[in-house]
Amino acid sequence: MPVNYYIFLSVALFCIGIAGVLTRRNAIVVFMCIELMLNAVNLLLVAFSKMHHLAGLALDPGSTAGTEAQLFVFFIMVVAAAEVTVGLAIIVMMYRNIHSVDINFLNRLKH
């Protein structure tokens, strides 16, 4: 499949994630939708990495073009894991204080 199909697939997944963020009120589900958006971007990065690699291979058979993109995806996963830890800790703390994960009550985070 050419890279266009991957672009459209990523756009579709990203927009589904945005729809989830906009339509759900459960903070955890909103957080999961953000993970989905991150994954859509990762998929696109891997697709472009492969495209770049194929273009590099056409010029030089021993080319390693495209490695950086895959490492970038790896670092995105690392940062996402750290982000999930802190985010879920905040949600658990919020649940302990106001006994709800409804984001409409999140404006009370200050007290």
Next chain:
Amino acid sequence: MSTTEILFWFLSALAILSALMMVTSRNPVHSVLWLILVFFAISGHYILMNAQFLAIVNMIVYAGAIMVLFLFVIMLMNMNADTEPQKNKWMKMAGAVASGSLMLVLVAALRDTELRSKGLEGAEGSIGLISQLGKVLFTDYVVAFELSSVLFLSAMVGAVLIGKKN
């Protein structure tokens, strides 16, 4: 249609349908399970594009660790479809229209991109293998690697600090 094309369409349909089910299902536990299915489909795409290391990391880190964390938190709070807060109908419709408009704009903008590249599936090259990635990771990107370990440490300390009872 070749095998890779059939696999591509199958995995894409699986990913999009599971993502839609995740957004629309009322029970948060079901949402987590659908999201795990999305991650498996994306891992399948990585394997198709010869990025084996990322496929395995995606399965272990995302579908394994992160989603289990979500599942634990959801079960800790004892959430189910009855306790799920719902936005009203018009807000939902507005959200769907907004994201649909964004998708329309992006697709319209990217529709005329060149189709010059050939299929991305296939086993050309070895950049997805762990030996190649590890070599680059521990030479060119070793500073970023060490910084990410500091990030993990601070995230761990932060999670414990936020999570502990005061």
